Amino acid sequence: MGSFLQFPVLIARTGQEQAPQGEDTYYIIGKNGTFLHKRTGIVEALIPVPDIPQLASVETWAELDVPRIPLALFAQVWHFFREIYKKMHSEAVALLFYDESTRQWFVEIPEQRVQGAGVHYDDRAQKPGCVKAGTIHSHCDFQAGHSGGDQRDERHFDGLHITIGHVPDAHPTVSVCVAVNGFRFMKSVDDYLEGVRMGEYEVEVFASPKFHRRKVHNTQPNRGPKHYQKGVGYKTPGFVSAVVDLMFSPWVPISTEPPSTMESLPDPVPPPTRTVRMQKGVCVDFPEGTVLSDYGFPDEWISRVYRYIPPAPVHVQVVTPVTWSSPTNMAHARRGSSRGHWNDEDWMAETGFDLLKDLPPPLEAETDPPPDTDPNQPPPPKEKS
Ligand SMILES: [Zn+2]
Numbered sequence: 001m002g003s004f005l006q007f008p009v010l011i012a013r014t015g016q017e018q019a020p021q022g023e024d025t026y027y028i029i030g031k032n033g034t035f036l037h038k039r040t041g042i043v044e045a046l047i048p049v050p051d052i053p054q055l056a057s058v059e060t061w062a063e064l065d066v067p068r069i070p071l072a073l074f075a076q077v078w079h080f081f082r083e084i085y086k087k088m089h090s091e092a093v094a095l096l097f098y099d100e101s102t103r104q105w106f107v108e109i110p111e112q113r114v115q116g117a118g119v120h121y122d123d124r125a126q127k128p129g130c131v132k133a134g135t136i137h138s139h140c141d142f143q144a145g146h147s148g149g150d151q152r153d154e155r156h157f158d159g160l161h162i163t164i165g166h167v168p169d170a171h172p173t174v175s176v177c178v179a180v181n182g183f184r185f186m187k188s189v190d191d192y193l194e195g196v197r198m199g200e201y202e203v204e205v206f207a208s209p210k211f212h213r214r215k216v217h218n219t220q221p222n223r224g225p226k227h228y229q230k231g232v233g234y235k236t237p238g239f240v241s242a243v244v245d246l247m248f249s250p251w252v253p254i255s256t257e258p259p260s261t262m263e264s265l266p267d268p269v270p271p272p273t274r275t276v277r278m279q280k281g282v283c284v285d286f287p288e289g290t291v292l293s294d295y296g297f298p299d300e301w302i303s304r305v306y307r308y309i310p311p312a313p314v315h316v317q318v319v320t321p322v323t324w325s326s327p328t329n330m331a332h333a334r335r336g337s338s339r340g341h342w343n344d345e346d347w348m349a350e351t352g353f354d355l356l357k358d359l360p361p362p363l364e365a366e367t368d369p370p371p372d373t374d375p376n377q378p379p380p381p382k383e384k385s
């Protein structure tokens with residue numbers, strides 16, 4: 001028992017452990033959690049507690065004893081994902097295998113059914129001499145990350161799980177995690193990927209200069225407009241002011257004749273200006289002179305991917321006769337407060353309604369034939385000629 005501990009801590013190995021002599025307060029750690037024994041006055045109890053405040057916190061972590069995945073292998077998979085996205089507008093998955101004796105990474109493409117936001121694959125794939133060490137899957141043209149479905153998949157698959165999003169872009173989004181027993185530990189991209197890092201890169205921005213700053217000669221600073229829309233020139237900003245300006249503006253006759261001088265035309269809209277700004281994101285350092293399309297992949301990878309076609313929705317139309325209301329409802333309406341005086345015979349005699357004979361026909365259900373085209377499917381990707 002450590003001197004730093006204010007109270008004894010027992011490990012319940014058999015459940016028959018003796019309580020510490022002369023201690024009213026102590027902890028027991030058992031299969032089903034941590035418990036506190038206390039005796040104060042007339043109360044004695046053993047109750048569950050979330051933690052033992054006197055103990056130190058334990059940080060969880062997980063790492064794989066592997067070298068980083070080579071850039072060429074990552075590029076091959078990314079290129080494959082991009083081609084699948086172009087052909088099927090779908091995600092796809094690759095399995096990572098690792099040879100512990102040679103410390104080499106390999107990729108296998110399992111048979112898979114893919115769709116825009118999901119992929120189901122045959123997880124029985126094995127590679128002789130290798131351990132199945134993780135997955136890489138794509139997120140089409142949206143953000144990489146680990147969705148709820150991804151996390152469920154990782155629960156039973158200890159290893160490295162990588163997601164590549166925005167696959168058509170030059171700078172994809174990449175998410176890397178190590179999952180163990182369903183616990184996920186997010187990693188930096190360069191922890192497990194060679195030649196891939198977070199960095200800054202230039203993006204082109206085209207701005208349309210709609211408003212022009214003009215120097216306003218105003219004797220009263222901080223009053224009045226600072227920005228004029230070119231060619232319009234409101235005297236005061238705001239809707240009310242615009243209406244007032246319109247009311248008091250000189251009347252201009254509408255003419256079908258073209259204006260006599262160019263001066264009366266509004267200023268032409270200037271072309272958008274191109275600027276460059278820096279953006280933070282994933283940078284892939286391809287060796288000099290190579291681009292992603294240089295990293296070819298086996299043709300059979302594509303042949304293992306099938307676009308998932310969900311079954312056509314079945315439309316069931318329930319037909320209810322509008323003129324019929326339930327005898328019970330009619331009875332309630334008739335009965336009012338004189339419930340005791342009502343019976344079926346009275347009701348049938350008055351209404352001529354026979355419960356057994358006059359019930360409406362059974363409800364009919366109509367089933368639409370499946371349509372030729374599935375409205376849930378996105379349009380097929382455009383083929384480049
Ligand atoms: Zn995912």
